[in-house]
Amino acid sequence: MTRDWSRYWRSPDRPLEAMHAHFEQHVYHRHSHDTYSFGVTEIGAQAFTCRGSAHTSATGMVMAFNPDDPHDGHAADRFGFTYRIVHIGPEVVADALEDTTGRRTGLPLFTDPVLDDPVLAHSLHALHLALLGGASALRRDELLRATVAAMVRRGSTTAGASDRTPRTGALLIAERVRRRLDDSPLDDLTATDLATAAGCSRFMVYRAFQAAYGLAPSDYQRQLRLRTARRLIARGLSLGQVAARSGFADQSHLTRWFTRAYGVTPGTYRKAGLLPTG
Known part of the structure; x- marks a missing residue:
């Protein structure tokens, strides 16, 4: 019998979410977030x-x-792991990094996904406890600012480095494909549609996109639909409506992929926004 469990919290007014979970059997499907995600492994x-x-x-x-x-x-291993993770929107990170003169310093880039740093672990743990524990809004904001600053100071490299990456032919193809997918995330696009948009062969579409973004075009499309589903759930739509409006065959199809990507069901995610925020 699995002992997997999870607890989720999300802010009702800005892109800030947190999860505390223990997983022994759950396997995350390859996915990404449109936020910075900082986690600490407890056990x-x-x-x-x-x-x-x-x-x-x-x-x-x-x-x-x-x-x-x-x-x-x-x-x-078979004993599983317990961890805490926070998802912070880029605009929230930018706000937290704004200096005393009101200038924006640019968004950070983290090149190493694992950091062995007790100071960062302590800071993340304190922020997470405040988010899930109903601390006051002022206390949450103070810890958020301190944690983001510490993560950037101790764990990031250059800001905006990805903006300076040379745009090779393959990267241009990947960007065209991504724009086509971004423009019509609910369309039943074919490989031919993407090849036409990018001006190349279907084989090149897959190879260039996979190399640039680490996902197949179909996985990226599903990711866009899952993000749409998250927004619709936060707006209060029924799960049946969410499934229909985000490109999933039905509610069970949505639930299956939502859980594989995020570790919680759509119903749990909905309830997270109803928890007290302090």
């Missing part, structure tokens, strides 16, 4: 792949994912 070890390499976050270690970093995850 055990989580194994995952990210940016083309295998990683393990053991007890006391911190995980740092940039927006749109594809990753998966599972227990490294």
Whole structure:
């Protein structure tokens, strides 16, 4: 019998979410978030792949994912792992990093997804407890600002480095394909549709997109639909309506993929927004 459990919290007014979970059997399907995601492993070890390499976050270690970093995850052994993770929208990170003169310093880039840093682990743990524990809004904001600042100071590299990446032919193809998918996430697009949009062969579409973003075009399309589902759930639509409006065949289809990607059911995610916020 599995002993998997999870508890979820999300802010009702900004892109800020948190989860506390223990997983022995759950396996995350490869997915990404449109947020920065910072986690700390409390017990055990989580194994995952990210940016083309295998990683393990053991007890006391911190995980740092940039927006749109594809990753998966599972227990490294039969005993499972317990961890806490916060998802912070880029605009919230930018606000937290604004200096005393009101200037924006640019968004950070984390090149190492696992950090062995007790200071960061302590800071993330304190922020997470405040979010799920009903601390006051002022206390949550103070801890959020301090945690983001510490993560950037101790764990990030250059800001905006990805903006300076040379746009090779393959990258241009991947960007055209991504724009086509972004423009019509609910359309039943074919490989031919994407090849036409990118001006290349169907084989090149897959190869270029996979190399640029770490996901197949179909996985990226599903990710867009899952993000749409999250927004619709937060707006209060029924799960049947959410499934229909986000491109899933039915509610069970939505539930299956939502759980594989995020570790919680759509119903749990809905209830998270109803929890007291302090």
